[in-house]
Amino acid sequence: MTTTSEPRPRGWYKRNEIAVTPWLFLAPAILFFLVYVIFPIFQSINISFYDWDGLGEARWVGFDNYVELADDSAFEVSLWNNFKWLIFYLLAIPAGLFIALFLNQTVTGIRIYKSLFFFPFVLSQVVVGLVFSWFYLPNEGLLSNALAWFGLGPLNVLGDPTWATYGIIAAGLWPQTAYCMILYLTGLNAVDPEQVEAARLDGAKGWKMLWYVIIPQLKPATFIAFVVTIIGALRSFDLISIMTNGGPFGQTRVLSFYMFEKALSEYGFRMGYGAAIAVVLFLIMLMFIAYFLFSMYREEKGR
Amino acid sequence: MEFKWKAPLAALGLAVLSAGSINAAGHALTGDLKIFLDTSNPAPRATMEAMIGRFQEMHPDLNIETTVIDREAYKTQIRNFLTADSPDVATWYAANRMRPYVEAGLFEDVSDLWMEPEIAENLASTKGAMTIDDKQWGVPYTYYQWGVYYRKDIYEELGLNEPANWDEFKSNCEAIVASGRACFTIGSKFLWTAGGWFDYLNVRTNGFDFHMDMAAGNVAWTDDRVRATFANWRELIDMGAYVANHQNYSWQEALPFMVNGEAAGYLMGNFAVAPLREAGLSDDQLDFFQFPVITEGVPLAEDAPTDTFHIPANAQNKDNARAFLRFVVSADEQTEINSGKNLGQLPINAKSAVDNDKFLNEGFAMLSSNSPGGVAQFFDRDFPAEMAAEAMQGFQEFMVFPDNLDEILNRLEKVRARVYK
Numbered sequence: 001m002t003t004t005s006e007p008r009p010r011g012w013y014k015r016n017e018i019a020v021t022p023w024l025f026l027a028p029a030i031l032f033f034l035v036y037v038i039f040p041i042f043q044s045i046n047i048s049f050y051d052w053d054g055l056g057e058a059r060w061v062g063f064d065n066y067v068e069l070a071d072d073s074a075f076e077v078s079l080w081n082n083f084k085w086l087i088f089y090l091l092a093i094p095a096g097l098f099i100a101l102f103l104n105q106t107v108t109g110i111r112i113y114k115s116l117f118f119f120p121f122v123l124s125q126v127v128v129g130l131v132f133s134w135f136y137l138p139n140e141g142l143l144s145n146a147l148a149w150f151g152l153g154p155l156n157v158l159g160d161p162t163w164a165t166y167g168i169i170a171a172g173l174w175p176q177t178a179y180c181m182i183l184y185l186t187g188l189n190a191v192d193p194e195q196v197e198a199a200r201l202d203g204a205k206g207w208k209m210l211w212y213v214i215i216p217q218l219k220p221a222t223f224i225a226f227v228v229t230i231i232g233a234l235r236s237f238d239l240i241s242i243m244t245n246g247g248p249f250g251q252t253r254v255l256s257f258y259m260f261e262k263a264l265s266e267y268g269f270r271m272g273y274g275a276a277i278a279v280v281l282f283l284i285m286l287m288f289i290a291y292f293l294f295s296m297y298r299e300e301k302g303r
Numbered sequence: 304m305e306f307k308w309k310a311p312l313a314a315l316g317l318a319v320l321s322a323g324s325i326n327a328a329g330h331a332l333t334g335d336l337k338i339f340l341d342t343s344n345p346a347p348r349a350t351m352e353a354m355i356g357r358f359q360e361m362h363p364d365l366n367i368e369t370t371v372i373d374r375e376a377y378k379t380q381i382r383n384f385l386t387a388d389s390p391d392v393a394t395w396y397a398a399n400r401m402r403p404y405v406e407a408g409l410f411e412d413v414s415d416l417w418m419e420p421e422i423a424e425n426l427a428s429t430k431g432a433m434t435i436d437d438k439q440w441g442v443p444y445t446y447y448q449w450g451v452y453y454r455k456d457i458y459e460e461l462g463l464n465e466p467a468n469w470d471e472f473k474s475n476c477e478a479i480v481a482s483g484r485a486c487f488t489i490g491s492k493f494l495w496t497a498g499g500w501f502d503y504l505n506v507r508t509n510g511f512d513f514h515m516d517m518a519a520g521n522v523a524w525t526d527d528r529v530r531a532t533f534a535n536w537r538e539l540i541d542m543g544a545y546v547a548n549h550q551n552y553s554w555q556e557a558l559p560f561m562v563n564g565e566a567a568g569y570l571m572g573n574f575a576v577a578p579l580r581e582a583g584l585s586d587d588q589l590d591f592f593q594f595p596v597i598t599e600g601v602p603l604a605e606d607a608p609t610d611t612f613h614i615p616a617n618a619q620n621k622d623n624a625r626a627f628l629r630f631v632v633s634a635d636e637q638t639e640i641n642s643g644k645n646l647g648q649l650p651i652n653a654k655s656a657v658d659n660d661k662f663l664n665e666g667f668a669m670l671s672s673n674s675p676g677g678v679a680q681f682f683d684r685d686f687p688a689e690m691a692a693e694a695m696q697g698f699q700e701f702m703v704f705p706d707n708l709d710e711i712l713n714r715l716e717k718v719r720a721r722v723y724k
Contacts, residue, residue, distance in 0.1 A: 055404070137551070138547070159703075245493060247492060247696075248700070248703060249696050249699050249700035249703070261692075266688075266692075267683070267689060267691060267692035268688070269688070270689065
């Protein structure tokens with residue numbers, strides 16, 4: 001008697017292993033992303049339609065918070081400052097590129113120079129803010145003294161509503177440039193020496209070489225640098241809080257800072273209004289997020 | 304090892320205390336007591352911890368858990384811990400600053416404590432600041448005067464006296480400015496210091512009742528009487544009375560101007576005395592005067608911010624908390640914690656002794672006999688938070704760009720229309 005040994009029926013998991021396993025690995029991330037990112041977004045949008053102090057009853061006010069925003073000069077200032085940050089913060093990318101090109105050579109001790117240039121990125125934003133606020137001090141500060149040599153100044157950068165935001169952006173550029181530099185340094189390692197050689201044979205050098213041969217090959221690095229710089233510009237909270245606390249008279253606020261002030265600071269607790277500001281900030285971010293996702297999608301497809 | 308010496312110490316404490324405060328040393332308490340403090344600066348922290356230590360000695364079986372939170376962080380954290388994980392006792396501030404929590408039902412009504420003769424009689428002067436809707440919502444533990452702290456040596460050098468009226472105040476200032484100094488130091492980065500100036504100028508120009516009416520939202524910011532206050536302020540600004548670039552400095556960062564003699568005075572609370580002394584100013588160099596009369600016939604009134612203890616409505620051990628509040632306001636404890644070597648402020652219990660300190664004595668005399676108009680808390684405690692925040696920002700702008708006044712007042716008026724609807 002021979003019993004035909006049926007292959008043992010495989011379990012459901014075994015049968016669907018290939019389809020299911022990636023989802024199992026993704027599940028924790030998806031769960032946390034839903035709970036801590038997606039859900040709060042909708043929660044904020046919901047709160048922005050209420051008048052709520054965070055303690056008592058929330059009162060439905062429809063679009064009142066947004067109507068008020070449209071007429072709020074402090075909001076307008078914050079919005080403009082956000083645009084200033086977005087534009088001028090991008091200077092970190094070319095600056096980082098040029099420092100990277102400068103450091104991309106082999107001389108004795110180049111590692112030390114590279115680390116020194118990278119150093120500001122290691123510093124906490126709070127420290128950067130403090131150092132720069134001393135640098136900008138109206139009388140004792142280094143900047144005022146340096147200007148005095150040229151018979152200029154004294155300039156009170158952080159106390160002057162027209163200059164203060166630029167002063168803070170300049171402080172932010174210091175670590176951000178270092179970050180972009182590192183991204184480009186790694187990117188430069190991946191530049192194909194044969195293409196450079198070929199271009200050289202064809203007579204390219206200097207700016208032409210940079211523009212037509214090197215930079216196109218650095219495209220992935222540029223993309224990442226762009227992403228982190230935009231995100232950095234929109235998150236520019238710590239520096240403002242440390243250096244000016246939004247002042248003088250609220251002229252250096254950005255949306256994230258204004259939102260914090262309205263919703264969570266000592267005199268704030270207008271949760272609905274803060275949420276409305278957050279929604280506006282989110283919409284601005286959404287434009288960039290959409291663009292980033294789109295370019296990544298295109299990249300994947302092109303492959 | 305700790306409990307080995309705790310018992311004898313506690314016995315000693317009991318012996319000492321039973322001789323002292325009769326009220327506080329009742330039956331020994333048991334159970335838990337969770338205390339949250341915002342007294343994070345070194346001296347107040349040590350004072351509070353010593354005070355809690357004495358309470359512990361009286362009640363050795365009571366399990367006290369103390370948490371000290373950074374003073375600024377506390378202001379935002381209080382919302383979370385009052386709603387979620389309540390302590391049994393928490394520090395806060397009097398008047399309008401406690402209103403949101405009272406209205407949200409997060410502070411316990413402690414009117415029963417205020418009925419007890421011990422408290423009713425001795426704490427009467429601060430009852431108003433603790434009252435909302437005819438009920439009391441906590442007890443004060445300290446308060447302090449505001450006024451002009453000035454460099455006596457500079458005044459003497461220039462042959463100036465403490466001003467008795469607004470004209471002398473201004474002529475003093477002119478003399479000081481002419482000597483190459485600023486009349487007043489101020490650091491307006493965190494805005495509230497400018498609120499102190501507005502308080503005094505407005506109270507002296509229009510009176511305490513007008514000021515409080517304004518805090519209640521009944522006066523337009525564009526009112527001519529308010530403009531009169533700003534016109535007086537502008538006289539000081541235009542003569543260069545204030546240090547330059549004050550928008551860059553915190554109140555502490557503005558102290559060196561006074562210490563170095565670059566500025567001759569500081570409109571501040573009494574807490575400025577300690578750092579000024581530490582920086583090397585002796586009592587011969589440092590003195591105090593009450594902000595002088597501006598409009599004749601307007602009764603003098605002062606700012607005297609009061610710090611308080613409350614029982615959260617969600618507290619677990621309210622009986623222990625009440626016993627602790629009784630202990631804090633008792634005459635002996637008040638004398639002790641407000642003494643010069645501790646908080647260096649004024650006790651709120653009428654039976655307490657004011658420490659023998661020049662500034663405390665002057666402040667106590669001023670508040671008890673020379674403030675007939677009333678006692679305000681402070682701009683950001685009397686005005687609703689949102690109005691205060693906008694207004695103080697406007698004051699800072701006004702102090703830097705006085706020409707923007709119309710724009711500022713119109714903006715504040717718009718905020719007023721929304722805040723007090």
